[in-house]
Amino acid sequence: MRCGDLHRADQIMKAETALDAKRIGNQIMMSDQWFETRDDVMRNILDAKVAQCKQFCEALLKSNKNTTFVEAAYDDYWGSGLNKLGTLHTSSGHWPGKNELGRINTEIARSLRNSQATTRSRRGTLK
Incomplete structure (x- = not known):
């Protein structure tokens, strides 16, 4: 603590x-x-969530490859700073929030995709 x-x-x-x-x-x-x-700290929490929660891991893998957003009208650091409708209809460069949680989720999703691609490529060379 x-x-x-x-x-x-x-x-x-x-x-x-x-x-x-x-x-x-x-x-x-x-x-x-x-x-x-x-x-x-948040990265460690989300890494643990990926390892423990299959649904979360699958959702990240299915997410848009460019930007994962967290709509959070009351959180200008972790979220977009807008509600869901505002987030969807405003370009990310104009969000009042930093969307750090979305950025970290995007990094983790990219890492998961790269790991899957590497695993698939290794399997292909082992045949």
């Missing part, structure tokens, strides 16, 4: 939904260390 707020950390672990956990988390004062490491 990076913030030292044990009470809120316990509330987050007991939250019924991801949105409830996010709302509790938004009440925590973030340290500079969090801002320096949050992308790496």
